[in-house]
Amino acid sequence: MGRRADHTPEQLRALVLDAARKIVAAEGERALTTRRIAQDIGYTSGTLYNVFKDRDDLILALNGATLDELFAAVSGTARGADVEKRLRALARAYIGFVRAQPQLWSLIFEHSRATPEPDWYPPKVARVFGVMEETLAPLYGEAARRDCAQAARMLWASLHGMCVLESKGALAMPATTLVDGLIRHFIAGHEVLAGGGRRKA
Amino acid sequence: MGRRADHTPEQLRALVLDAARKIVAAEGERALTTRRIAQDIGYTSGTLYNVFKDRDDLILALNGATLDELFAAVSGTARGADVEKRLRALARAYIGFVRAQPQLWSLIFEHSRATPEPDWYPPKVARVFGVMEETLAPLYGEAARRDCAQAARMLWASLHGMCVLESKGALAMPATTLVDGLIRHFIAGHEVLAGGGRRKA
DNA sequence: GCGGGTACTGAACAGCGCTCAATTGCTTGC
DNA sequence: GCAAGCAATTGAGCGCTGTTCAGTACCCGC
Numbered sequence A, B: 001m002g003r004r005a006d007h008t009p010e011q012l013r014a015l016v017l018d019a020a021r022k023i024v025a026a027e028g029e030r031a032l033t034t035r036r037i038a039q040d041i042g043y044t045s046g047t048l049y050n051v052f053k054d055r056d057d058l059i060l061a062l063n064g065a066t067l068d069e070l071f072a073a074v075s076g077t078a079r080g081a082d083v084e085k086r087l088r089a090l091a092r093a094y095i096g097f098v099r100a101q102p103q104l105w106s107l108i109f110e111h112s113r114a115t116p117e118p119d120w121y122p123p124k125v126a127r128v129f130g131v132m133e134e135t136l137a138p139l140y141g142e143a144a145r146r147d148c149a150q151a152a153r154m155l156w157a158s159l160h161g162m163c164v165l166e167s168k169g170a171l172a173m174p175a176t177t178l179v180d181g182l183i184r185h186f187i188a189g190h191e192v193l194a195g196g197g198r199r200k201a
Numbered sequence C: 001g002c003g004g005g006t007a008c009t010g011a012a013c014a015g016c017g018c019t020c021a022a023t024t025g026c027t028t029g030c
Numbered sequence D: 001g002c003a004a005g006c007a008a009t010t011g012a013g014c015g016c017t018g019t020t021c022a023g024t025a026c027c028c029g030c
Helices: A009-027 A034-041 A055-075 A083-100 A102-110 A121-139 A142-167 A175-196 B009-027 B034-041 B055-075 B083-100 B102-110 B121-139 B142-167 B175-196
Strands: none
Touching: A009 A034, A009 A055, A009 A102, A055 A083, A055 A102, A055 A121, A083 A102, A083 A121, A083 A142, A083 A175, A102 A142, A102 B102, A121 A142, A142 A175, A142 B142, A142 B175, A175 B142, A175 B175, B009 B034, B009 B055, B009 B102, B055 B083, B055 B102, B055 B121, B083 B102, B083 B121, B083 B142, B083 B175, B102 B142, B121 B142, B142 B175
């Protein structure tokens, strides 16, 4: 064969990522080989290298897409109700995503890159992350932005840990139960620390 | 070559695991190949299969050894002082281990096995985990064992999440800072929930 | 309709996990 | 002290991987 031009480079990228997504979702990272992707979309593996630097680059792009999905799943939860309820809704949305797509989600964290991540990647993480900060904002005054950011990171990391351990089957109870406890303790503790005493939260 | 018997099977296992440990600690999972291990200990890769079922089995054994080290690092922290201080000490020991051996620690969670884990593995995890439950026990009566187990899992998972994200560089602040906040909120919240109201912790 | 440029292929390379026939040295029975 | 047998180890080799690249066959502008 020679030149085909059935697809523009953008279409081809999308095609590859879509195939990769399906493979990982169904069979996990180990099944994600260049030959397999190529076969699924009717090309050969060499063609992938016109459109991705290497396998790591492809996985990074896939992870970017997964982060976008995750953001979509989580960003609608911060409306109405009180902070505790919103936190619970946010946590449930996150856990729900992880349960629906454990393999894709795992790929984000399990894959250890050889190369440093490119500039476009950290903002995608930060955007998902920012939802927690927004949800938490009503608890903190304008002056306590720093405390809010810290609390958001704390809760997010905790939620993350529960999802990791649940998806490994190491929890022996649902992540939702644990995260409810976490939120309850956090809210109760916050009222004591911020309201009563003079210690910063 | 033929029969050598320079080492007993047990010695050989230890030799392999030691070499594997060094390779992972220094260069990460990607560098852990059977040929590389064999070369480092003066055998050929085929010999490893006398002593381990396959690469997954070898990694599982290495992870078991890492869990033993982790337990040793963490088990001495629950003595004296009040619960909050002990929690902090425990968390710092855990974080310290992760910072000292990020690659070995990551291997425990990043490696996705094809086969289910053998019987001897879960107790090693549970033992590390149990330290948190012991540390937390004074906060809960004999009757509230369940609450204690749940709180322990919650805190452990949270601590875990912070370590994961710190070792990925996704935290933008030290895990120790976050975990201190977590413990402070937990203790304050616990006093409210258990002491004041009638809600279970 | 023809030339130039390029998207694509397919063969090839090095290395991977893993297997197994062949080998070679130890060990045991005599 | 020697032979026979046993088993630990090798090394070649299989099928796979990611990655590269010369060559080709096609599309497009002229």
